[in-house]
Amino acid sequence: MSTLLIIEQVLNGLQFGVMLFLMAAGLTLIFGVMGLINLAHGSLYMIGAFAAAAVAGATGSFVLALAAALAVAAIAGALIEITVIRRLYGKAHLDQVLATFALILIFSEGTRWLFGSFPLFLNIPDYLSGPVALPGGIQYPLYRLTLIAVGLLVGLGLWALIERTRIGIQIRAGENDREMIAALGVDIRLLYTLVFAIGAALAGLAGALVGAIQSVQVGMGEPVLILAFVVIVIGGIGSIKGAFIGALLVGLTDTLGGIFLPELFKLFMEPGAATQTGSALASMAIYILMSLVLIWRPTGLFGARA
Amino acid sequence: MKKLLMATAALAIGATSAFAETKIGMITTLSGGGAGLGIDVRDGFMLAIGQSGRDDIEVVIEDDQQKPDIAVQLADKMVQSERVDILTGIIWSNLAMAVIPSVTAQGKFYLSPNAGPSALAGQGCHQNYFNVAWQNDNLHEAAGAYATSAGYSNSFVLAPNYPAGQDALTGFKRMFKGEPAGEVYTQLGQTDYAAEIAQIRASGADSVFFFLPGGMGISFLKQYADSGVDLPVVGPAFSFDQGILQAVGDAALGVVNTSQWNKDIDNPTNAAFVESFQAEYGRLPSLYASQGFDTANLILSALDTAEVSDADAFREALRAADFDSTRGDFKFGPNHHPIQTIYAREVIKEGDVFTNKIIGVALENHADVYAADCKM
Numbered sequence: 001m002s003t004l005l006i007i008e009q010v011l012n013g014l015q016f017g018v019m020l021f022l023m024a025a026g027l028t029l030i031f032g033v034m035g036l037i038n039l040a041h042g043s044l045y046m047i048g049a050f051a052a053a054a055v056a057g058a059t060g061s062f063v064l065a066l067a068a069a070l071a072v073a074a075i076a077g078a079l080i081e082i083t084v085i086r087r088l089y090g091k092a093h094l095d096q097v098l099a100t101f102a103l104i105l106i107f108s109e110g111t112r113w114l115f116g117s118f119p120l121f122l123n124i125p126d127y128l129s130g131p132v133a134l135p136g137g138i139q140y141p142l143y144r145l146t147l148i149a150v151g152l153l154v155g156l157g158l159w160a161l162i163e164r165t166r167i168g169i170q171i172r173a174g175e176n177d178r179e180m181i182a183a184l185g186v187d188i189r190l191l192y193t194l195v196f197a198i199g200a201a202l203a204g205l206a207g208a209l210v211g212a213i214q215s216v217q218v219g220m221g222e223p224v225l226i227l228a229f230v231v232i233v234i235g236g237i238g239s240i241k242g243a244f245i246g247a248l249l250v251g252l253t254d255t256l257g258g259i260f261l262p263e264l265f266k267l268f269m270e271p272g273a274a275t276q277t278g279s280a281l282a283s284m285a286i287y288i289l290m291s292l293v294l295i296w297r298p299t300g301l302f303g304a305r306a
Numbered sequence: 307m308k309k310l311l312m313a314t315a316a317l318a319i320g321a322t323s324a325f326a327e328t329k330i331g332m333i334t335t336l337s338g339g340g341a342g343l344g345i346d347v348r349d350g351f352m353l354a355i356g357q358s359g360r361d362d363i364e365v366v367i368e369d370d371q372q373k374p375d376i377a378v379q380l381a382d383k384m385v386q387s388e389r390v391d392i393l394t395g396i397i398w399s400n401l402a403m404a405v406i407p408s409v410t411a412q413g414k415f416y417l418s419p420n421a422g423p424s425a426l427a428g429q430g431c432h433q434n435y436f437n438v439a440w441q442n443d444n445l446h447e448a449a450g451a452y453a454t455s456a457g458y459s460n461s462f463v464l465a466p467n468y469p470a471g472q473d474a475l476t477g478f479k480r481m482f483k484g485e486p487a488g489e490v491y492t493q494l495g496q497t498d499y500a501a502e503i504a505q506i507r508a509s510g511a512d513s514v515f516f517f518l519p520g521g522m523g524i525s526f527l528k529q530y531a532d533s534g535v536d537l538p539v540v541g542p543a544f545s546f547d548q549g550i551l552q553a554v555g556d557a558a559l560g561v562v563n564t565s566q567w568n569k570d571i572d573n574p575t576n577a578a579f580v581e582s583f584q585a586e587y588g589r590l591p592s593l594y595a596s597q598g599f600d601t602a603n604l605i606l607s608a609l610d611t612a613e614v615s616d617a618d619a620f621r622e623a624l625r626a627a628d629f630d631s632t633r634g635d636f637k638f639g640p641n642h643h644p645i646q647t648i649y650a651r652e653v654i655k656e657g658d659v660f661t662n663k664i665i666g667v668a669l670e671n672h673a674d675v676y677a678a679d680c681k682m
Contacts, residue, residue, distance in 0.1 A: 005508045012500035109337065117341040119524055119553035124532060131534030139507070141532045144500065213532065214497045215524035215553055219338050223495055255501050262490075272489070279467045279491040 004138055009259050010252065015144045017251025018151025022206035023224055024231040024243040025158055026199025032238025033174045033195050036085060037093050039100040041203055041228065042221025043107035048073040048204025049211030049220060050111055053122035062125035066208050073204020074197040081196035086189070104222070112218050119217040122208075147209055154202065155244055162240060171195060175238060227254075230286055234293045236303025245301055250286050257285035327362045328614055330605065331390035333380045333405065335397050336369035340520055342549040343397045343594050344369075347419045349587055350598030351394070357582065358606050366390060372397075374404040381405045385412055391614040392417065394601055397594075399423040399442060399470050410434040413617065415624070419601040420594060424473055427643050428676035434617075436624055436642045438601040440566055441674035442470055443477030445542035448564035448648035448668035449515055450481030453540050455668075456562075459484035461540070462511035464502055466518065467491035474517035474542070480675070487511035492518070499526045503533045513537055519544040524553050531557035538562070543662075546653055548592035551660040558653045558660060564668050566648050567596040567633050569661065575630040590661060596632045603629045641680035645673040 027041050051072035056065035080103060088096045123129075124143045131139040162168040170191055173181040182188045207221065214220070231250050235242025262278025269277065293301060332351065335344035348367060355363060366388050370377040377396065384390045392415045396402045402421035409416050410432040422441040426432070453461055463478060463486050465471035475489065488509040490502055506514055514537050518526050523545025530539070543565035551558055569580045569590060579599055583591040591599075607629035612619035627636050639645045648669045651662040 002508060005504055008504045008507075009501055012498075012504065015500065016498055112337065112341070117336075117345050118549045119342075119521060121553045121555050123528070123555055129532055131532075139534045141500075141529075141534070143532060210497075213525065213529050215521035215528075215550075217521050217524075217553075218341070220497070220521070223497065258492075258501050259505065275489055275491055276467065276472075279493070283467075283493045 004136065005259075007136070008138055008140060009255055011138075011140055011144070011148070013252035013255035014248065015148050015151075015251070016255055017248035018148055018155070019206050019210055020224070020227055020231055020251055021151055021155060021244050021247035022202045022209075023228040024235070024247050025155075025240055026202040027225075027228050028232040028235065028238055028240065028243045029171070029195055030199045031232065033171055034085075034089055034192055036088060037096050037100065038085070038199075039097060039225065040080065040103035040107065041199070042225035043104050044073050044077055044200045044203040045207035045221040045224055046111060046218065047076050047107065048207030049122065049216045050115060050120065050207075051204065052208035052211060053120040053216045054115075056122055057120070062128075062212075065122070066205065069204045069208030070201045073207070074201035076204075077200020078193050078197040081193045085196065086192070089192075108218050115218075117218070119215045122211045122216050124212050143213065150209065154205070158202075158240055167191075167194070227286070230290050232300075234290050234300055236297075236300030239300070239302040242300055242302030249289065253285050253289050254282075257282040261285070327364060328392070328609060329388065329390040330363065330365045331381075331384035331388060331393045332365055332367045332395035333370050333377055333384070333393065333401075334367070334395035335372045336367075338372050340372045340397060343420065343520070344395070346547075346549060346592045346594035347395060347397065347598035347601075350583065350591060350595035350600075351419065351602040352598075353579075353583055353586055353595075354599045354602035354606065356586075358602075360606070360609075363606075363609075367395075370396070370401060372401070374401050377401040377405050378408075381409055385409060385414060391415065392605060394419055394605075396421055400468075402426070406435055407432070415614070415617075415620070417601050417605065417624075419597045422643060423469070424674075424676050427641050427674055428679035429681075431641045431680035431682060433621060433642075433682045436604075436638065437644065438604055439597045439644070440646070440648075441643045441676065442473045443480070443674060444646075444648060444669075444672060445544070445564045445566070446474045446477030446517060447481040448650070448672070449540050449542055450478040452562060452564060452650045452666075452668040453478075453513060453515060454481065454483040456513075456538075456540075458513040458538070458540075460487040460511050461513045461515045462486065462488045462490075462506045462509050462537075463515045464490040464492060464518075465516065466494040466496070466522065468494045471517060478515050478517075481669075482515075492522075496522060497525045499529050500533075502526075503530055503535060506537070507533070507535050511537060514539045516541050517544070520550065524550055527554045527557045527561075540564075543593050543651070546651070546662060547594065548590045548661065549594075551653065551662075555660070559655060561653045562665070563651050563653070563662070564648055565593050565651055565662070566644070566646050567593045568649060568651050568664050570664055571632065571634060571649075573630075573632075573634045576632040576634075579632045590659065600629075600631050600633070600636070603631070639673045639677050641674070641677040641682075643674055643677065645671055648672055 048069035052065040052069040055068035128143045132142045231246040235246030261282045262275045265274035265278040368380045394417045397420045399421040415434045418437040422437045427441045465474045539561045546563040608623035612623045649664045650666045650668045652665045654663045
């Protein structure tokens with residue numbers, strides 16, 4: 001196992017992590033500010049990818065496709081917040097889970113009705129395709145490097161929004177005491193719709209970016225959603241910083257676990273059985289990580305409350 | 307309870323034969339990520355039923371959502387309240403394992419248009435179970451044979467970590483004369499293959515064999531094409547069928563894959579099938595559609611010579627397989643699985659449409675290895 005391979009795998013883990021962060025940031029923001037469990041977050045990821053594929057197919061421009069993904073996912077997010085989610089804030093979590101699960105079904109079948117059952121085509125633009133040579137002779141796909149950069153930039157932007165702007169102050173205040181900021185004259189309904197739309201736009205952006213290297217198909221959001229929940233539980237619910245650290249931890253654990261566990265088992269097992277056992281254990285690695293973090297810190301790494 | 311079930315089943319047979327109408331139950335995947343496969347099987351099947359012009363056949367179609375528990379409920383409903391004579395349609399091997407043994411034990415016929423798990427081809431075979439597509443290992447064995455004949459000696463092999471994935475690598479290695487440079491099991495439903503591609507790059511392999519059906523294959527091929535690794539790729543037809551090629555795009559061009567069917571197999575039945583499928587549905591048929599079409603025609607041919615109510619005669623008529631298959635000659639082995647030729651195809655672009663072209667025969671008149679264990 002060479003150093004080059006290890007560095008490449010670390011980059012892969014980082015790239016996976018920052019994409020998870022885009023999903024988890026919205027999820028944790030929505031849960032933190034509104035106390036809402038939104039299972040339909042994965043559908044917004046899918047909507048972003050489909051919007052991007054449709055616009056890329058019609059115009060051929062990847063930048064327009066990304067803009068469309070952001071806009072369509074944000075609008076879809078705002079619409080479901082106003083029509084459905086708004087009625088759920090005071091309700092028990094079970095009601096929220098049921099209602100947002102229903103939204104998953106509606107969005108999935110609606111997308112199938114609009115676009116059909118076959119996966120759509122969305123490809124990397126020419127100027128981002130192919131590998132580049134990194135120092136040390138590593139060949140790494142340019143697009144994945146771009147994903148890492150975009151993810152970090154969005155993370156920075158989100159930090160600036162929360163910590164440095166007036167809206168950010170309102171969001172943080174809403175997280176702490178929603179009655180008080182309503183009493184201070186902030187339009188809490190508008191703020192909630194805005195937060196929901198921001199979360200949705202981030203999920204849509206992640207869907208479009210990742211859709212270019214994966215398959216754009218109905219149901220693509222749900223596996224990512226599960227990982228995003230793991231991320232916010234590890235990071236501490238409601239914390240953007242926690243979501244960032246958690247996403248990188250999950251991304252690196254998942255990628256490196258998949259490589260090194262089978263190798264580890266090969267030291268004392270025959271190769272065939274080692275790959276099978278190693279792969280099986282690797283798929284559990286992030287859940288083992290989650291339970292270890294929860295034993296150490298029951299509220300997650302940066303969680304303020306249980 | 308068992309007696310009651312048998313009584314209902316007997317009643318069912320009595321009731322249907324009284325109206326001299328045949329009822330076929332189709333349980334297939336029509337929603338969720340795997341829906342493309344089920345829709346193709348259904349459309350191919352219904353095309354053949356429509357073309358037969360028979361109005362004494364009723365087909366009940368239900369969506370299993372790719373979930374074994376739902377497939378089992380649907381099968382119970384079809385046997386007990388719909389009182390169907392024949393069941394068909396299941397795409398996935400894990401669903402097939404949950405449904406087929408119980409419906410054949412209740413005296414129903416089951417014709418598989420897709421899934422062919424090894425457990426049902428060997429000791430678990432049943433006289434009322436027929437597989438019209440292939441035994442699961444077949445296309446992978448053909449890929450192994452092709453890789454050997456193409457002169458590859460150390461392929462890197464990967465498949466998802468579930469029974470059909472393990473069968474795939476076993477099948478490939480059975481016919482591959484070289485030594486795999488690396489063997490990796492991925493997670494089922496995995497969408498990112500960066501880690502595996504890095505391993506391929508570091509392994510020093512001369513070629514890559516992969517079995518990643520549906521969306522997994524699309525993700526893998528797009529990421530592989532972008533990675534700068536340019537080893538030749540071989541796989542079974544499942545990642546290169548008509549439904550998903552358009553989503554993979556240029557990344558699939560030139561890839562060799564193995565299939566028992568292609569739209570350019572030269573026989574009148576196939577030509578008519580491809581043309582009428584396109585006219586009816588406005589898209590090119592996939593191998594799944596051809597399997598659905600063949601399944602329906604096999605049932606129709608058997609109904610021409612025997613009533614379903616006479617199970618022994620009907621079974622003989624199915625076993626004779628006296629129908630025009632899109633694959634040309636079609637015959638069953640002793641375990642009711644096809645003995646057939648499997649071709650190597652190459653992905654090409656015809657105008658704007660990505661499709662496959664046959665470039666040679668990978669395995670001639672190939673039967674599966676489990677037939678010897680089948681005692682009917």
